[in-house]
Amino acid sequence: MDGNSLGAPSQAVADAIAERVDEWRRRLVSGWEDWIELPGRVGDLLGEVALGAAAGQVVVGDSTTVNLYKLASAALDARPDRRAVVVDADEFPTDRYVLSGLAERRGLAVRASVDSDTALVLRSHVDFRTGALRDMAAVAAATHTVGALTLWDTSHSLGAVDVRLDDAGADLAVGCTYKYLGAGPGTPAFLYVRRGLSDTLRSPIQGWFGQHDQFAMGEEYRPVAGIGRLSGTPSVLDLAAVEAAARVLGEAGIAAVRAKSSALTAHAIVAADSELSALGFELATPREADRRGGHVALRHADAWRICRALIEHESVVPDFREPDILRLGMPPLTTTFGDVTEAIGRIRRVVERGLHLGYGSARTRVT
């Protein structure tokens, strides 16, 4: 029940990695004739099957953190006269740390709401704690009204929610590929820049993979046109995994995947209402299907101890998130309705039997 932290491997992904290793052995350095195009090729595929992004706007490479940094820095350069950035205090840590670091260096204020002095709004599409799904188009409209740019972190929606970056008027986005997509631990993130914007953005990290005529190795840095200028050196093995995982998602179809995801979370909510509400659990996730992503969060004063007991006594692995959230991730490609029923039943059993009472509190853990 933690596939929204790390998805499970499909056979297609495992096979693709083994085939890429074999290709490396056969082709050696000549493999780069094809591999050099992987960030854009896999980016376009991901844009098509998962992100609602037309070709030429997505590249895959680097971590979510590095991509957030590149895009946020470039966006602030593009709004040099604005004095503030907007990010929620409960936003995912790396998003806040990256943005506050950039803001501090430039003397910008970090605020909670948008106004005419805002350069950039950074938001998660799905909240990593509660699972709340934000209305991307509404945020984009409000942000564009004041002339600011939007940067979306889709880490908790990619592969579970039908993300529509183009239709929603998103400017910039990032997200990781190891959660619902299931490409593997630490596989590279994507970055998206809407068409028309990429030629004006300049990466703060001037790498040779964004250089015009890369192998001429010219004296001056002259970035290529388009999204490629924001691309870093690709991990060729990891990109085999991301490409295979994206194909699996494409075969299932994101609309069908989202429909199953909504049904799974609805099933979990009904089961939690019926079996867990009398045991001190409270639903933190929106009840309206179109206002939540692919996971369900339950608040409980003993959430951390319950989480430990579930792992050790019941072989159920959820996630604990500070301060009181038990998070149940259910990647639609690999989770059955029976899995959800069983997990809720085991949570009930742990609490009814007091199996969690033998563990220290969360505060003991955090040292």
Next chain:
Amino acid sequence: MDGNSLGAPSQAVADAIAERVDEWRRRLVSGWEDWIELPGRVGDLLGEVALGAAAGQVVVGDSTTVNLYKLASAALDARPDRRAVVVDADEFPTDRYVLSGLAERRGLAVRASVDSDTALVLRSHVDFRTGALRDMAAVAAATHTVGALTLWDTSHSLGAVDVRLDDAGADLAVGCTYKYLGAGPGTPAFLYVRRGLSDTLRSPIQGWFGQHDQFAMGEEYRPVAGIGRLSGTPSVLDLAAVEAAARVLGEAGIAAVRAKSSALTAHAIVAADSELSALGFELATPREADRRGGHVALRHADAWRICRALIEHESVVPDFREPDILRLGMPPLTTTFGDVTEAIGRIRRVVERGLHLGYGSARTRVT
């Protein structure tokens, strides 16, 4: 003959990747209990077997470009009153682009020589074109005399030369793992910060992998002590490859590897002198064994056309580097003396038969 662009896979590396995929399948998210330590664990191993770096000073993760950026930015922050950086005009492109980007943003001059206004000196340990090996200790001494910091790019020495970062008084270093080490295309780079310096350096990219008490997800960014603060999210699959490749190198022993590398390049130089000097080739690599790295560079006016003909007619894959260099890489773990003899013989055959004359000039290619 291009293993200094991309090394060949050992069976140990291929096996380690397959085992890591299997571990992911078995352990799912609980694998992170061990994987979280990979950047430092593999970094320490690499420090021991290849870099002459005691534990706690090396982490593996992110690309060479991103690591250069992080370290150069942090070093410039540490010398806020200095107005210049030093990098050679013929340094590897990404090194120049990264540093000139940082310098431009801060209004610093980019110079070719060190003086009392220098904040940072960036140098390659082995020149990517000529194979010349720089005296790390001498550069460090000259740099430290004026109070500047040194940043070394060891991409072309790691795994071929006995790098001794600690002994040489290096401050900072980066390097990639896919050349002589043979970890695989696009595998992550390392970064090194000498003991005592890491606590004072702050990454410009404030990611959650450098955060104190990472999973408490605190409001403020508070970097951990030591090298870990400069670490990014690790690619767990790639790190399996880097770890396995480092173990193979450790079994052979870097001293033995360097001895064979010197003998291989000496053999290539003798053979080129005898077979190629009458055909317009000129040695660009130092003849003294202790002044060169693991590759041999030959200048020729038709270098690009000869390179094409070698690949297509003779199944010999060297590298061409602008403007006139034919680069012969010979990773000591996988290259035999017979390979070198055969390659030089085939170069002679191509030129004697004029097989290269059917190809356009390099200038035609660069469009």
